[in-house]
Amino acid sequence: MPSTAKWVAVWRRLRPNNNYTADSGAVSERGGGKGEGFTINVPLPPGSGSGAYEYAFKKVVVPALEQFKPDFVLVSSGFDASYADPLAAMILSSNVFRFMARELVEAAKRLCGGRIVFAHEGGYSETYVPFCGAAVLEELLGVHGVDKQIKDPFLSEVERWGYQELQEHQKKAVDRVVVSTNVRT
Structure with a gap:
């Protein structure tokens, strides 16, 4: 009997506009074959911080999951969007992960x-990936409360950087995805 399982993959990051990898991650890329229409890319501008990612989750990622009603969720969990990553040009702290x-x-x-599976698969800052990975693992293990969590020595600095809050151009980028993919929010 053929499998009837549905699944959603949430990739390592919401891709910055044509930064890495070039010419991939466009809103118009919607999957192929039997998966046509089941891919949603959210191309955020370089320099996006916590506000942009939180807004994208609120307006696109979670509503898309709710609309799709997956049998399980597979998370390709990389940390390319961390502030210290040399490729993605984003400014996320471990708390955003x-x-x-x-x-x-x-x-x-x-x-x-x-039913959810996380697989680590990216992030190129040898200094900061461990703190991002620890934050994700602590969340999966239910480790709550800063007194129980691994201390991220960079956290307070990164969270004070300008442009962490949602910027109008980032909001417009996410809203374009909502309109073009018919995600109901």
Whole structure:
């Protein structure tokens, strides 16, 4: 009997406009074959911070999961969007990766009995990837409270950087995805 499992893959990052990898991650790329229409790319501008990612999760990622009703969620969990990554030109702290993990875990609990798999697959800052990975693992393990979590020595500095809040051009980029993909928010 053929499998009837549905799945959603949430990739390592919401791709910055044509930064890495070049010419991929456009809103118009919607998958192919039997997967046509099941891919949603959110091309965020370089320099996007916590506000842009939180808005993208609120307006696109979580609503898309709710609309799709997956049997399980597979997360390709990389840390290219961290502030220290040499490729992606984004400015995320470990707390944003913690937030994204929490949102995905909560969505999986509501939609598919908590069936969720995380696989680490990217991030090129030898200094900062461990803190981002620890934040995700702590969220998966239910380690809450700063007194129990691994201390990220860069966190307070990164969270104070300008442009962490949602910028109008970032909001417009996410809103274009909502309109072009018919995600119901």
